[in-house]
Amino acid sequence: MHYEVICTSCKRTFKLSEGEEQYKQYKERKSHLFYCENCKHKIRFDAIRNFFRNY
Numbered sequence: 001m002h003y004e005v006i007c008t009s010c011k012r013t014f015k016l017s018e019g020e021e022q023y024k025q026y027k028e029r030k031s032h033l034f035y036c037e038n039c040k041h042k043i044r045f046d047a048i049r050n051f052f053r054n055y
């Protein structure tokens with residue numbers, strides 16, 4: 001069981017598999033913003049970079 005959603009960042013369709021955090025959010029309609037694996041890594045990297053830039 002999985003859902004197909006569109007990545008908020010790169011607009012590509014990707015699958016949310018059961019058990020993933022985003023799958024739960026989609027199912028419970030807690031979030032409308034979803035990120036594919038590539039963009040998640042990129043966002044995490046940017047967040048870490050911004051974190052260090054502030055110090």
Ligand SMILES: [Zn+2]
Nearest residue numbers: 007010036039
């Ligand atoms: Zn993406």
